[in-house]
Amino acid sequence: MALQDWKQHKRPFAAIASGPILWLLLFFLVPMTVVWLYSFGQNSGPAEISITGTLDNYKRATEWLYLSIFGKSLAVAALVTVICLVIGFPVAMAITFASEKWRPWLLVAIMLPFWTNLLIRTYALMMLMGSNGYANRGLGAMWDGASWLKTLVGLQPLEAWTPVQLLYNNFAVVLGLVYVHLPFMVLPLYSALDRLDKSLIEASLDLGAGHLRTLFKIVVPLAMPGIMAGVMITLIPALGAYLTPDLMGGTDSQMIANVIERQFKRANDWPFGAALSFLLIYAMFILVALQSMRGDKAKAGER
C-alpha cells in the first residue's frame, strides 16, 4: 500500500495529526522529560532532587545485579507471551469462525473477566491455589480417590497427600500473568484473523494440505501483523508487571518492575528508579524498533 506524502495532502494530514501529536507532546513527553532529567540527578535531602548531570545512576543500573533481574523478567515475560499465544490463537480462531450469532458474545465473554479489579481477581486466584485452596483440595480428593481405587484392586494405597505448592513460587507468577494478559492477546489476533480471506484457506485445504500445514503456511503469515501486535501488547506489560509477582511470588520471584517500584517508594531514590525505568524503556524501545523494521522489510519483500 503506497503511503501518501504529507505534503500533497496537507489539510487532512494536519487534521489527523494534530490531536494525537499535541496530546503526546503535552501530557506525555513533558512529564517524562522531567523524570528523565531526574535520572541524571541525585537526592539532595529526603524530598528534594538536584539535577547534577551525573551518570552514577545509570552506572549503578547496569550492574550485574540489575541486569540479571532484568534478564529474568524478560524470560518470564517471554514465557508468558508464548503461553498466551498458544492458548489464545485457537480461541481467536474459534471466535473468527464462529457463527455471526455467537461471535460478539464470545468476544465479550473473553473480555469480561478483565473488568474485575486486578487485585480481587488475584486474591480469588490465590484462594483457589493456596495450600488449603480448592485446587489443592480437588487434587487431594482425586489423589485419595486414586488411592482408594488402588486398594480396591489390592495394591498398596498411595502415600498421604501433601498439598502441591501452587502459590508463592514462579509457577504462580507465570500462571497469574497468563491469567491477566490472555485477552490482550486474543483481541488483536481476532482483529487480524477476521480480515483474513477465508477462500485462501479453503484453497489450501482443497489442494491437499492438512489443517496444520495450512495453519502454519497460510494463516500465520497472513495474520502476522496481528500476531506481532498481540505479542507486543502482551510482552511489554508482562515485563512491567509488579502487582502479580508481588502478591503471588515466592522469595525468588522478583521482577524488574518490583525493583523499580521499590526505588520510587521504599528506597525513596527517585533518580535511581528513573534511571532503571529508562534503561528498561530504551531496551523495549529497541525491541519495538527491531520488530517494526522487520515488518517494513517483510512488506517491502512482498512486492
Add this chain to the structure above:
Amino acid sequence: MSEFDKIVSKGLGRRSLLQALGATAVGISFTGLAACSKEAAKEPTKSAATTRIAATGEEPKLNFYNWDTYIGETTLADFKGLGGAEVNMTLFASNDELFAKLRAGNAGYDVIVPSNDFVERMAAADMLVPLDHSLIPNFQNIAPEYQDVPYDPKRKHSMPYTWLTLGIGYRKSKVKAVPDSWKVIFDSDEYKGRIAVLSEAGDMFRLYAKYLGKSVNGLTKDDIKIIEAMMIKQKPNFKAFHEDNGQDLLLKGEVDLVMEYNGDIAQAMAEDDDIGFVLPKEGSQFNSDNLCIPKGAPRPKNAHAFINYLLDAEAGKKITETILYPTPNAAAKALMPDEYKNNPVVFPAAEQLAKCEYAKYNPELQPLYEEAFTRVRAA
C-alpha cells in the same frame, strides 16, 4: 454522617482484616470488648467525658488520610456530633505510598498517620506543620513515656496514636517449642518452608541486628554485608516475604511462623486459639503510628481539633476497642477492660519492652539496606 459509620464498620486492625465483631463469636478473652463495640455500633453515643468542640472558624471539613480500619466505629460521627468538622477519611496502605504522594505537594490532606521513622523523615524534609500544643490539651492523657520520644523530641510534629512491637507469631500445634528467639526464623532450618518474614528491608536488617546482639540503629556497612549473607543462606527456609499480611498466612495455614506486629497477632489470636505470639528474648523494634498535619493543610485548626479529639480518653477507648492495638493513651487504657490491659501480647512485660528500641531514620543506611535486600531477593 452515617457514611463514616459504614466506612469503618467493616472491622478492625490497621493492617489486617480480623474483625472485632468476629471476635464476639470466637474470642474468649475479648468477649467483653466485643460487647462494648457492638453497642457502639448501634448509635453514636455522646459520653459525658467529652466536651463540646469549639468552632474553629474554618470550613467544617477535614480530609483524614489514614490506614484501613484504623479508627473507631463511631469516632468520626461522634466528632461531628460534638460540633467538629465533617471528616472525609481516605485510605492508604503503606508509609512509602503516603510519602511518595505527599512529596510533590499536598493535595488537600489535613491529618495523616505516618509511622515513627516516617515522622522523622517527613520532618527532615519539611513536610510537617509544627503542632500547637495549646490546641491539644488532651496531650496530658498520653502516658509519660510517649510524651517525648527520640524520633520527635517534645512531640513537635506528631501525637502518638498507637504503638507496636515486632515479634514472632506461631501456630502452637505445629511448633516443637515456643520460638522465643529470632534464631528460629533467622538462622535455622528447623521449620524449612514454613516461615514468612516482612518484605520491608529496613525492618529486616534492624531485627537481624537485634539477633546479633546489636542496637537497631548501630549497624555498620560491614554488618550489612554479614547480614546479607545470612539472609541469603536462610532464604530457602522462607516461604514468602509478606507485606504485613502475615497473620493472614498464619491463619490460612500457609506458614507456621511469621514475623509480625503484636497487634495483628492479637487479632489473629481472637479468631484462632492455636495461634500464639512471642517477643523474642534478644529484643525487638518499637513502632508507633502518629497523627501529623502535613504542610499545606487547608484547615489546620480543624486538624488540631480532630487530633485533640482522638486523644480524648473516651474517644481513645472506642478506637482501641475497635482496633485492639496497644495504645499510648494512658487515660483511654484505664477505661479498657482488664482482659485488654493484661493481655501479654498487646502489652508485653516491661523487661521485654526494655530491650526494644525505636528505629531511627538513617538516610545513609536506608539505601544500603534496600540495595542489599534487592540482592537477597535476586539470589
Add this chain to the structure above:
Amino acid sequence: MALFKRTPIAPLDYTRKLWMRGWVGATLLFLYAPLLVLMVFSFNDSKRNAVWKGFTFKYYEKAFANSSLVEAMVNSLTIALLATVISVVLGALAGVLLWRFRFPFKGAVEGVMSLPIIVPEICLGVAMLIFFAKIDWPTGLPWPLNLSAITIAHITFCFPFVAMVVRSRMASFNREQEEAAKDLGASEWETFRDILLPHMKPGLIAGALLAFTLSLDDFVITFFTSGPDTVTFPVKVYSMVRFSVTPEVNAASTILILLTIALTAVALKVQGVKGIAETH
C-alpha cells in the same frame, strides 16, 4: 457418527470441531473460575473468605450503604467512559496517521507513540504526579472536573493501545476502495466516514474494549494522580484489601461486573449485535 451432527462440519467450520470447543471451554473455565468463586463468596456469611459459612445478603447491603465505595465506583466508571471515548478518537486518528502518511520524523513519532505502552506504570504515575504538581493543576474542582487529572493520565496510556489495534486492522485495507471513492467524487471527509471508518470498526470496537478495561482497572497511575476527593474503585479496593479480602469487597466487585455487563448489553443493542464482529 453422522447421527450426532445435524449438518456435517465444513472444513472451515473450526468452531464446531470438538477439540476446538473443548479448548475454548477450558480457557473460559480458567478465566471464570476465580470470578465465580469471587461472586459465590460475596454471599458468604463470614468476615473472611477462607471458608464458607452460610448464605447472606448483608454484604451487599453494606456495600450499597458504603457511600465512599459507591462514590469510588461512580468515579471509576465515569473516568473509564470519558477516557475510552477520547482514547478511541485519538487512537483512530493516530492509527490512520501512521498507516496512511509518509512524513519527516515518522519513525520518531511511531516510537514516541509506543512509549506509553512500554513505560513502567509507576514511572508514568510519578511523572504525572510531578507534572500536575509543577503546573499547579487546580485541585478541588467540582465533580466531574476534579477527575480531569486522572482522566488525562488514563487517556495518555490508553490511546496508543487503540492506535496499535487500529493500525493493525487498517493493514488489511484495500486502498483501491479509497481511490475509487475519490474518483467517484467523494471528499476527504466523506471518504473517511464512509469507506475507512466501516473497515476500521472492528478495530475501533476492539480498541474501545481494551481502553475501557485498562482504564477501569488501572491502579498505579490513578493512585498518583488522585487526591482525597477523587478516589477510584481500584485505589479504594487496594487500600481496603491490601491484606485480606472481605465479602463486602466481593459484593462491590460483583456489582461492578454486573454494571459493566449491563452497559455492554446496552452498547450491543444500540450498535446492533452483529456490528461488533462484522466480517467486512
